[in-house]
Amino acid sequence: MTLRWLSAGLGLLVLGLLILGAVTTSAQQASPQPQPHPATPPQAAAKPANIDRNGVLMLIRSTLLALDHANQTGNYTVLRDLGAPGFQVNTAARLAEIFVKQRGDKLDLSGVAVIDPQLSLLPQIEPNGLLHMAGFFPSVPSQVNFELLFAPVEGQWRLFGVSLSVGQSAPVAPPAPEAPAAKAVVSQKQATPPRPGATSKQSAPSATQ
Secondary structure, X not given: OOOOEOOOOHHHHHHHHHHHHHHHHHHHHHOOOOOOOOOOOOOOOOEEOOOOHHHHHHHHHHHHHHHHHHHHHOOOHHXXXXXXXXXXXXXXXXXXXXXXXXXXXXXXXXXHHOOOOEEEEEXXXXXXOOEEEEEEEOOOOEEEEEEEEEEEEOOEEEEEEEEEEEEEOOOOOXXXXXXXXXXXXXXXXXXXXXXXXXXXXXXXXXXOO
16 A cells, blocks of 8 residues: 655655665565575564554544644644654644645545544554554545554654545446436417418308398
8 A cells, every 4th residue: 555655754764764675675586695694683574553443543533633623724733742753843834834735625534533444454563663554434435545653652652654645435427417308299280271272262241232
């Protein structure tokens, strides 16, 4: 699932490291590499996060609703303050620049308060200690796709990175053509025109003398 990260600062750095790792892996497969030394520790992998469904819903909804309020008001101070120190490297003005398109499109995220998300990436702890999850909120005719990163701060998960996009959840059929308007047919008795050369006979009153 590839989404464009809308946060800046360390959030972009994390995505850059993930892409760099994928490129390095492809290069290793293209050319023979020496066998690793037996003492080399295995590369760390992500592991499932120990967090229940209610906790996941609270993190997702609180984050996206805070972003929705910021987009509606143009004030991103609260959204910034809710983030981890790595997210707070962005100023409120910088966040306003990052989300300017969503604000201009008047993107409405209020539906996330009542719709259950579908997770495409179950919550997992990345090797760097960040909580990572992704999914979407289905709706008609569009859906909200999200990808979130949270950092542990004083025993709480705080926002570290957010990626958001909107797409269609299902094909939209073209509008049906308009039915032609029904025409009322009125039967009228037409007068028969006289034949050529015929004259109409009229009886004139006779005068008695």
